[in-house]
Structure formats: C-alpha cells, structure tokens
Amino acid sequence: MEYVIVGNGVSAIGAIEGIRSRDQEGKIIVVSDEAVPTYGRPLISYYLADKIKLETMPFRPEEWYRRNKIEMKLASRVVKVDREAKKIVLQSGENLPYDKLLLATGGTPVTPGIMGVDGEGVYNFTTISHAEQLREIVDKVKSVAVIGAGLIALKAAEGFAEKGVPVSMIVRSRIMRAYFDEAASDMVVRHLEKHGLSFKQQANTRAIVRRDDGSVEGVDTDKGFVPADVVVVAAGVKPNKALAESAGLKVNNGIVVDDTLCTTDKDIFAAGDVAEALDILTGEYTVRPIWPNAYTQGRYAGMNMAGEEDHYSGGLSMNSITYYGLPTVAVGNSNPEIESGLEIHSQIDTEKSVYRKVVFEGDVLVGCILIGEIDHAGLYTSFIKNKFRLEPVAKQAIIDGDPNPVHWPEEYIQQMQNTP
Incomplete structure (x- = not known):
C-alpha cells in the first residue's frame, strides 16, 4: 500500500500514527511546501522572542520519522491531484502515485483588501518562515501595528512585546471573539495593557500608510492614526482547498468529508484546518482550525486509509492560552x-x-x-x-x-x- 500525505502539520503526524497502528509496512510519503518537518506552530512567537531555539520546535524528533519509515519531500509544492491516474504532480514535474491520499493542506492567511497592504513592511505570522523574516528585523523595529484580534494576532504581538518593541493592536470588534464574551475579552485586554500592549478597539482599518519611498509609516483607522514601521496582518486564515476543488472533490468552506474523514473520492481523505468535519456538539460539519481537532482527525483518517472503518465522533471548539x-x-x-x-x-x-x-x-x-x-x-x-x-x-x-x-x-x- 502506498500512502501519500500532502501537508506537514499536526494532522499529518496524527495520520502517520493512525496508519502505523494498522499497517507497519506500507510506504508513506509526506509532501510539504515548507522546508522543515512538522513543528509547534503556537511556539513561533517564542522563537521570534528568542525564548526557544529552532531545534526545539519539531513536533516529533528525527528518529520518529526513521522509526516509522517516512519519506519526506520538503520544500515541494503539489500542483495537481490526478484522480484518474491516482497520482499527484509536483511543481518540479515529479509524479507520485498513491493508493490512499490525505489532503492535510491547512490554511492560508487572509489578506484584507485595504490600501497599502501589498509591499515591504507588511507581514503574516503563521509559519516558521514568517517568524524567520521577522527575526531578521525585530532588533531594528521601532514600533509594530498588528491588525487582528485572534490567536495569531495575539501571538505576534506577544513575540514583539517580549523583545521590547512597542505594539499596538487594531481590533475591529474584540479580542478572541470566537471564544470570549465581552467580559472575558476586557479582562484579558486590561491584563495585556499592564504588560505594555496598546489597543485600538472597535476600529476599522482604512489603509496602511506609506512614505514616498514605500516604507510603512503607520495604519489609518476610523479611530485615528497608529504610527508603526512594521505591520502584521492577522485577519484570519482560510482553508487551502484549491487542490481538492481543482480535482473535482466536493468543497464548501473546506473540503467536505464524512465521519471517516473520507472525501467524495473513496481513496482521498482530508483532515485538519482544511477539512469540513463533524462538530460533536452541533452535529454539523464545519471547519474547526485547532490543534487537538487536527491531530485527532488525522489519526482517524490514517486508520481508515489503512483499511479500518473507525468513525470520528466529532471535534470540539476549544482554546487554551496563557497571556503573561x-x-x-x-x-x-x-x-x-x-x-x-x-x-x-x-x-x-x-x-x-x-x-x-x-x-x-x-x-x-x-x-x-x-x-x-x-x-x-x-x-x-x-x-x-x-x-x-x-x-x-x-x-x-x-x-x-x-x-x-x-x-x-x-x-x-x-x-x-x-x-x-
């Protein structure tokens, strides 16, 4: 049996462990457009702040990949899923055949349609490569504006604040709106303000203002101007469903799967931030982009790819984080x-x-x-x-x-x- 996993987040780890719990000998190939093995994405703020080293970031040690006989193709982009030939095509031109395929392609940062968002001085903050870019400039930065109010925005703000850089968060509604009510948000904001973060709440971003040379001057909002020489845009993440869509699989907000994590093709599965999977409370199918759900979905997908029929009981909306x-x-x-x-x-x-x-x-x-x-x-x-x-x-x-x-x-x- 030949298994191919596209993506290298925590759902891929779950899938490998799920496959190996049922099939110890099948060939497993993991393809990722990132240049490093799976790592703890929530840790990138600590990496930016120099609190941890790069070698502490991997989610599993190298020996784990060797023990599980995993072939890795890093820095490799998949451009096509050929369902008829049962193969994927890489940007390099290489073809990889599969018996069972897992799409664990995660999500991509949303770029809001605001003036000035394209160009130097504007960054995202979801991957190690984003953190590497910011590490190169963090000691030269005078002030940072973070557009967003979710976990990614707060982690980016924390990374800069830990380095002593003044940070202003531009919040359209309230922080962590998907999880917190107003009382919870206000309590966390007051706590963060005590640790040096500034907030411009109930503010809509009009434009990122640039100087004549193209460098960032700040952010214009309907609640006033926020000076900054670097802007981090953390306005949400959208599922990377383009591969599935172009292959003719059923997609909605994410890739549609059943309770075995199988797509509308019996040999293709999906898991993690790209999958529209079962929610345990509502009984509906939705995208729940959080680590515990991603790992569990990956594990169930892996077991089912290996020939079992284990039914995923559903994910649960949850968030746990400590702020200072x-x-x-x-x-x-x-x-x-x-x-x-x-x-x-x-x-x-x-x-x-x-x-x-x-x-x-x-x-x-x-x-x-x-x-x-x-x-x-x-x-x-x-x-x-x-x-x-x-x-x-x-x-x-x-x-x-x-x-x-x-x-x-x-x-x-x-x-x-x-x-x-």
Whole structure:
C-alpha cells in the first residue's frame, strides 16, 4: 500500500500514527511546501522572542520519522491531484502515485483588501518562515501595528512585546471573539495593557500608510492614526482547498468529508484546518482550525486509509492560552447570542482577574469560559464533550465552580475503569 500525505502539520503526524497502528509496512510519503518537518506552530512567537531555539520546535524528533519509515519531500509544492491516474504532480514535474491520499493542506492567511497592504513592511505570522523574516528585523523595529484580534494576532504581538518593541493592536470588534464574551475579552485586554500592549478597539482599518519611498509609516483607522514601521496582518486564515476543488472533490468552506474523514473520492481523505468535519456538539460539519481537532482527525483518517472503518465522533471548539501568566480556557458554545435561549451563569472578580462562565442547554453543559482559575478545565470539558445529562445537584455544583467526577453517569465511570 502506498500512502501519500500532502501537508506537514499536526494532522499529518496524527495520520502517520493512525496508519502505523494498522499497517507497519506500507510506504508513506509526506509532501510539504515548507522546508522543515512538522513543528509547534503556537511556539513561533517564542522563537521570534528568542525564548526557544529552532531545534526545539519539531513536533516529533528525527528518529520518529526513521522509526516509522517516512519519506519526506520538503520544500515541494503539489500542483495537481490526478484522480484518474491516482497520482499527484509536483511543481518540479515529479509524479507520485498513491493508493490512499490525505489532503492535510491547512490554511492560508487572509489578506484584507485595504490600501497599502501589498509591499515591504507588511507581514503574516503563521509559519516558521514568517517568524524567520521577522527575526531578521525585530532588533531594528521601532514600533509594530498588528491588525487582528485572534490567536495569531495575539501571538505576534506577544513575540514583539517580549523583545521590547512597542505594539499596538487594531481590533475591529474584540479580542478572541470566537471564544470570549465581552467580559472575558476586557479582562484579558486590561491584563495585556499592564504588560505594555496598546489597543485600538472597535476600529476599522482604512489603509496602511506609506512614505514616498514605500516604507510603512503607520495604519489609518476610523479611530485615528497608529504610527508603526512594521505591520502584521492577522485577519484570519482560510482553508487551502484549491487542490481538492481543482480535482473535482466536493468543497464548501473546506473540503467536505464524512465521519471517516473520507472525501467524495473513496481513496482521498482530508483532515485538519482544511477539512469540513463533524462538530460533536452541533452535529454539523464545519471547519474547526485547532490543534487537538487536527491531530485527532488525522489519526482517524490514517486508520481508515489503512483499511479500518473507525468513525470520528466529532471535534470540539476549544482554546487554551496563557497571556503573561494569566491562564484562559474556552470550550464549546462559550459565547452564545442572548436570544439563543441558553442558560448562562457567570461570576467575575475583576481585581483578581478571575472569571467563570458556564452555559447550559437544559440539563446539559454546552460551554464554559475560565480565566485566572482553570484547575477544573478538564472536568468541565468532559461534561461538555460527553453531553452528560445533569441532575439538579450536579448542575448546581458546576454553576458553583465545583465540577466533580462523582456526577459522571455510572456507565461512563465503568467504561473508564474498563479502558486499558
């Protein structure tokens, strides 16, 4: 059996481990347009800030690739999937045949249509190569503007701030909007401001302003001008679905897959940030670009590519990050609309930077936000992921901040005890 994996993120690692759990001898080739093996993408801000070295970045050691008999084709771009001939075509002209193919092509930074965005002084921040570019200039930079409010934007800001560079974040709505409500966002912003970051919130970017020589002067917004000699654009990421689309596979927001991670071609699978896969809470198929989902999808895809039929139970929206010593966790439907009819309970201690919010749909916990005190995050997640129906006493314990395994269903506890 010949397996080809296009992409080299964490979903590729999951796929390799999934394949090797079923097939120890099949040939596995990994093709990536990046020049390095899989690495911890959330770590690139620490690399920019000189907190870690390049050699600490790989997600798996070289020996792991040797042990699993992986052939790597790095710095290699795939230009075509030929489904009829069952091969992929590289930009170099090389053809690679496959029996089973995994598209784990990830996402590409979104470039907003604003004046001045093209040209020197404007960067993205999603890969090691982006971090390398910024490392070359970080000691010369006087000030940075970051356009965006998500995890990538905050990691970029952190990397520069750790090097002592003044950073201004231009936020159209609020930070981490997909996970945080206003109370959570405001708490994190206040914490970050204490550590030197500046925020221009509720601001729309009009243009990146350039001098006559083309160098960046700053960013014009409807809330005023932000001076900067470097701009990082972190306005989101879109799935790299072009290969699948040109091959005639079904695509929507991402590559459409079933609960085995198989596409509309029985020999082609997709996983990670490019896959439109099952969501465990809603039962809908959607793109959830987070590491745990990507790895798990890759592992299920790998097992199924190797001939099994293991059904992916679904991904879960979650985020866990620490901002300058302030830990935060958001899981599930953590930020529902007021008119959703969901039951919401929250407690806040602004002075101590502690916030807890839990969201219920009837007697089922469907979401939570934890800031400052996150010791029980795993327990909250277990209730959400398993959609346990709660007795009134158990529900009240969760509202009071005391989730407890004693409130798990008996059959689940027995299953946990019987799991090797």
